[in-house]
Amino acid sequence: MISKKINVLLASLLITCSLNASEDNPTQDEITTLYVATFYRAPDNGGLNYWLNQSGLTLSQIAQSFFEQEETKKKYPNGTTNREFIRSIYQNLFNREPDTLGWNYWENELSLNKISRDRFIEAVINGAKDDDNGFDETTLENKKEVGLYFANNGFSDMDEAKIVMEGISDDVKTVSFIKSKIDLDSVDLNSWNDYDDSNDYDSNHENDENDDESSNNNDDDKNHENDENDYETSSNDDTNNNSNISSTLTLPTSYSQNDGRLLASQCFQCHGTNGVSTNSWDSIAGEDEMDEVFGEDAIMDAQAHGYTTQELNLIGSYLKTLSKHHDD
Numbered sequence: 001m002i003s004k005k006i007n008v009l010l011a012s013l014l015i016t017c018s019l020n021a022s023e024d025n026p027t028q029d030e031i032t033t034l035y036v037a038t039f040y041r042a043p044d045n046g047g048l049n050y051w052l053n054q055s056g057l058t059l060s061q062i063a064q065s066f067f068e069q070e071e072t073k074k075k076y077p078n079g080t081t082n083r084e085f086i087r088s089i090y091q092n093l094f095n096r097e098p099d100t101l102g103w104n105y106w107e108n109e110l111s112l113n114k115i116s117r118d119r120f121i122e123a124v125i126n127g128a129k130d131d132d133n134g135f136d137e138t139t140l141e142n143k144k145e146v147g148l149y150f151a152n153n154g155f156s157d158m159d160e161a162k163i164v165m166e167g168i169s170d171d172v173k174t175v176s177f178i179k180s181k182i183d184l185d186s187v188d189l190n191s192w193n194d195y196d197d198s199n200d201y202d203s204n205h206e207n208d209e210n211d212d213e214s215s216n217n218n219d220d221d222k223n224h225e226n227d228e229n230d231y232e233t234s235s236n237d238d239t240n241n242n243s244n245i246s247s248t249l250t251l252p253t254s255y256s257q258n259d260g261r262l263l264a265s266q267c268f269q270c271h272g273t274n275g276v277s278t279n280s281w282d283s284i285a286g287e288d289e290m291d292e293v294f295g296e297d298a299i300m301d302a303q304a305h306g307y308t309t310q311e312l313n314l315i316g317s318y319l320k321t322l323s324k325h326h327d328d
């Protein structure tokens, strides 16, 4: 406990120093990371170039400008509490819940206006490291690499920019997997369906030397003539072919408020019909703390990671409408 406290103190000291250092010209790495943190997507080619070469702004000014964008206002509508905001940023960057100590610390800083939301984002980015809390630094590196690869290969589609980021974890295989999709210009809603973490997605690539050079090599790896990619299953011919289920599955792109009930039906397998449990596991009818789906229990944690934040929020708002059931 004591050493954790010291860590937080050190982190905040470090942050103060690095905030001052960020007044120089921003690098494309830094701007990309900011996109990941704020928007949870890869930068689009035009946007990255604009902020990097034309805006004339420092990194902190860019972070601030991001908060004036429609995209940000939509993602964090008025009324988003500091606590929810902190959580989103941690999920965007590291795919994890904030640790209690960090969560409370930042909530306090934000509530007392000791730090603004954009500066908080910069601070969390600068504090990322691989430790007991998770492989934050590696995860962020991976996301940055994918973001740069996407933008620097000339892509700008917003939906694709989101999709490429969705499956990126601390596992480097997620990076090579999605890069190969980008190479083939085959990023779509099904892109992650055929991801299999036991595959080595690089093994089929002849141009492996180039895989680490994420920037500007637009011509690299474009030639996939000899790639017999067994993971390339989502070609259109497969669409009506039941032999490959993943290619016939289309995930919804948007939800309406009432979809929470449908989404929650899967939860009822374990937590009982309409969330009233008849086994030793908790009832979730009337549950208003969706935070608890992460981190408390390994089985639950695995379930929860199958959902996007939006889906969990919808499930949560549905569960809230059910009358609260208290287990003995």
Ligand code: HEC
Pocket: 264, 266, 267, 268, 269, 270, 271, 280, 281, 282, 283, 284, 287, 289, 290, 292, 293, 296, 297, 299, 300, 303, 304, 307, 315
């Ligand atoms: C495979 C079984 C399984 C499924 C499916 C499942 N859960 Fe759970 N859940 C658990 C277990 C196990 C726990 C922890 C032990 C317990 O509840 O007693 C848990 C705990 C929880 C808790 C914390 C309960 C509390 O009061 O502390 C919430 C909230 C929850 N689940 C919500 C959900 C939601 C929402 C879904 C659907 C997205 C879901 N669960 C799907 C197994 C499951």
